[in-house]
Amino acid sequence: MTVRTRIAPSPTGDPHLGTAYVALFNYCFARRHGGQFILRIEDTDQERSNRRSEEMILESLRWLGLHWDEGPDVGGPHGPYRQSERAPIYREHVALLLEAGHAFRCFCTPERLEALRQQQRAQNLPLGYDGHCLAIPVDEAERRAAAGEPFVVRMKVPRSGECVVHDCLRGDIVFDYAQVDMQVLLKADGLPTYHLANVVDDHLMGITHIIRGEEWIPSAPKHLLLYSYFGWTAPELCHLPLLRNPDRSKLSKRKNPTSLRFFQRMGYLPEAMLNFLGLMAWSMPDGEEKFTLEEMVRNFDLQRISLGGPVFDMTKLSWLNGRWIRENLDVEEFARRVQAWALNRDYLMAIAPLTQQRVERLSDLGPLTAFFFSGLLDPTPESLVAGKLDAAQIRSAFDAMLARIDAMTVWNRDTVEAELRGVADELGLKLRDMLKPLYVAITGRPAGVPLFDAMAILGKDISRARIRQAREALEAA
RNA sequence: GUCCCCAUCGUCUAACGGUCAGGACACCAGGCUUUCAAUCUGGGAACCCGGGUUCGACUCCCGGUGGGGGCACCA
Numbered sequence: 414m415t416v417r418t419r420i421a422p423s424p425t426g427d428p429h430l431g432t433a434y435v436a437l438f439n440y441c442f443a444r445r446h447g448g449q450f451i452l453r454i455e456d457t458d459q460e461r462s463n464r465r466s467e468e469m470i471l472e473s474l475r476w477l478g479l480h481w482d483e484g485p486d487v488g489g490p491h492g493p494y495r496q497s498e499r500a501p502i503y504r505e506h507v508a509l510l511l512e513a514g515h516a517f518r519c520f521c522t523p524e525r526l527e528a529l530r531q532q533q534r535a536q537n538l539p540l541g542y543d544g545h546c547l548a549i550p551v552d553e554a555e556r557r558a559a560a561g562e563p564f565v566v567r568m569k570v571p572r573s574g575e576c577v578v579h580d581c582l583r584g585d586i587v588f589d590y591a592q593v594d595m596q597v598l599l600k601a602d603g604l605p606t607y608h609l610a611n612v613v614d615d616h617l618m619g620i621t622h623i624i625r626g627e628e629w630i631p632s633a634p635k636h637l638l639l640y641s642y643f644g645w646t647a648p649e650l651c652h653l654p655l656l657r658n659p660d661r662s663k664l665s666k667r668k669n670p671t672s673l674r675f676f677q678r679m680g681y682l683p684e685a686m687l688n689f690l691g692l693m694a695w696s697m698p699d700g701e702e703k704f705t706l707e708e709m710v711r712n713f714d715l716q717r718i719s720l721g722g723p724v725f726d727m728t729k730l731s732w733l734n735g736r737w738i739r740e741n742l743d744v745e746e747f748a749r750r751v752q753a754w755a756l757n758r759d760y761l762m763a764i765a766p767l768t769q770q771r772v773e774r775l776s777d778l779g780p781l782t783a784f785f786f787s788g789l790l791d792p793t794p795e796s797l798v799a800g801k802l803d804a805a806q807i808r809s810a811f812d813a814m815l816a817r818i819d820a821m822t823v824w825n826r827d828t829v830e831a832e833l834r835g836v837a838d839e840l841g842l843k844l845r846d847m848l849k850p851l852y853v854a855i856t857g858r859p860a861g862v863p864l865f866d867a868m869a870i871l872g873k874d875i876s877r878a879r880i881r882q883a884r885e886a887l888e889a890a
Numbered sequence: 891g892u893c894c895c896c897a898u899c900g901u902c903u904a905a906c907g908g909u910c911a912g913g914a915c916a917c918c919a920g921g922c923u924u925u926c927a928a929u930c931u932g933g934g935a936a937c938c939c940g941g942g943u944u945c946g947a948c949u950c951c952c953g954g955u956g957g958g959g960g961c962a963c964c965a
Contacts (some may be wrong), residue, residue, distance in 0.1 A: 423965045523963075530962090537891045540961050565963050583895070592893055592961090600963040606930065606965045631894055654896075654958090661957060689902095692914090696903055700913055719903070726901050729915040859920070871954040882940055 416448030417619050420474075420481070421611070423455045424466035427672035427874070430725065431626065431656055431664060434690045438653060439624045440479050440685060440714040441691075441706075451618060452484030454495040455611070457604045462497070463822065473673035475681045475740070478706060481599040483618075491618040498611050503605040507566050507598060508614050514687050516640040518554040518564045519546040520881040541594035542567060566599035568608075568639065576634040581622075581651040582718055588634045612639040615648055622649045623780035624715075627722075628663070639828060654694050654722040664725055666819065675874035680754055684741070685734040692733075703736055707844060763791050763870045767862040781861055785870065790857040791881050798881055799859065800849030802842070804887050807850045810840055811884040814851070818877050826869040829876075833865070853881035 420436035424427075435475025443450040452474070456462035471486060493499055510516035519542070526542075533540050545699040546554070547569075558564055571590040579588045598609040605613070615623060619638055631654050640647040656664040676686055684705065691709045692702060695718055728819075743751060764785055772778055784790065798804050813836045821832060833851070852864050855876060861867075868876045 421965090455965065461964070526962085534891075539892050546964075588894075588895070594961070595962050602963075604963090607962070611965090627895065628959055652895085657958080659901085663959070692902060694902090700904060702902085702914055720896055722896075722905090724901060726915070729902065732915060735928090
């Protein structure tokens with residue numbers, strides 16, 4: 414049996430560091446055992462999934478050099494590799510479960526379910542479906558469904574007994590079935606939920622080892638139950654510890670930069686990123702900290718994973734990145750990397766129109782545009798509070814901006830302007846007053862090229878990180 | 891609240907019953923260097939607590955505490 418692993422990102426936002434981390438381990442495990450590594454897009458959430466996000470995720474994983482053997486872009490014998498294109502497959506499988514009595518139609522309204530949850534919460538009961546629609550006779554359920562009444566399909570779960578989940582790192586984990594929810598498998602829109610799609614696809618795609626984040630442990634019993642309902646052998650399960658923020662909570666974009674694009678814009682090398690991710694929860698047998706992807710593959714062993722959730726420490730990443738720059742690039746290659754990073758024609762052409770009118774000598778360009786070629790700026794509190802607003806006002810303005818920026822999917826001059834005007838209105842501030850500290854946060858100086866254009870060019874990730882850093886500078890003051 | 895997972899320097903980790911608990915980042919002090927880096931040398935810094943098991947526990951078991959995650963028609 415050849416080993417097959419997969420990374421299955423959901424295209425609902427920026428390419429996440431955690432995706433790269435899990436992908437790396439899946440990649441290494443598959444390669445180490447001469448197997449295949451598959452990329453599958455989990456876009457069953459019609460509301461949140463979007464193509465742009467999918468493109469960015471693929472782009473970032475390619476940038477890192479984690480090549481997949483099968484995927485939506487390269488195809489393969491088990492396609493399609495995009496779940497939204499597999500709807501008929503899931504419906505067939507749901508029909509199988511329904512027929513075998515392993516699943517049932519549920520006509521409960523979202524309102525009823527919400528009320529149920531509230532009641533359970535109030536009484537400190539475990540949350541979960543109460544089995545209301547289990548009582549509906551099958552022929553009646555079929556009639557109502559045929560008549561066009563909206564419904565979902567839920568899986569049946571034994572009301573007693575226990576389920577043993579074998580995790581290859583933790584050993585056996587025991588759950589009472591009583592605490593496993595009767596999960597929705599097929600949503601009212603006809604698309605499957607993660608739980609169903611994931612099981613069906615992993616089986617059909619021949620996945621032998623599921624290496625995923627620890628957050629999935631609690632739903633493993635549902636997955637195992639589904640495998641047994643279908644009469645399939647379940648893959649090996651291996652749950653990786655979650656990457657953490659410095660405060661030890663699960664790594665999140667609210668607290669830290671998590672977008673792979675951010676790290677790219679910051680000037681980290683893909684080799685160093687991968688190397689550092691390989692240092693998260695894993696170590697080389699000889700303790701060596703600097704290694705290539707190939708070396709990691711050659712030495713990879715799941716048993717060397719440590720289970721405490723690692724804090725992602727950007728300072729150490731920077732040190733490692735420095736080593737890669739110094740030790741692995743000759744001057745020629747270093748120059749090429751820099752050029753590809755920001756001294757390329759596209760980037761310069763975006764900046765040129767903003768600067769031409771503002772220089773008297775070409776040499777004025779340096780100070781005027783330094784912030785375009787920088788990472789984080791580390792502004793002082795004094796420089797930020799130079800305008801009409803006081804520190805507290807600026808802080809809340811920054812908070813409001815960050816909230817809006819997080820929600821933005823389209824990033825350009827006009828959308829940035831619109832959102833920032835929105836923030837000023839929301840806070841009852843004059844745009845001009847609010848923009849002054851923002852200008853310093855983004856460019857590090859009191860004046861220069863137009864702000865909205867600068868933010869558009871810098872991109873969402875760096876812009877957001879600079880605002881967050883400025884906000885923190887004021888906090889400390 | 892409830893279920894589950896986890897627990898070594900501030901951080902990433904090594905150790906898989908017998909080590910003065912090792913390395914790395916960061917920090918501090920020196921050396922080298924025209925500056926700054928880089929680099930070299932040195933330093934401080936950890937086995938969460940309490941019970942067992944054992945001749946012997948960081949290592950195994952139990953309890954506590956602490957941290958984290960899950961509890962959606964999101965993944």
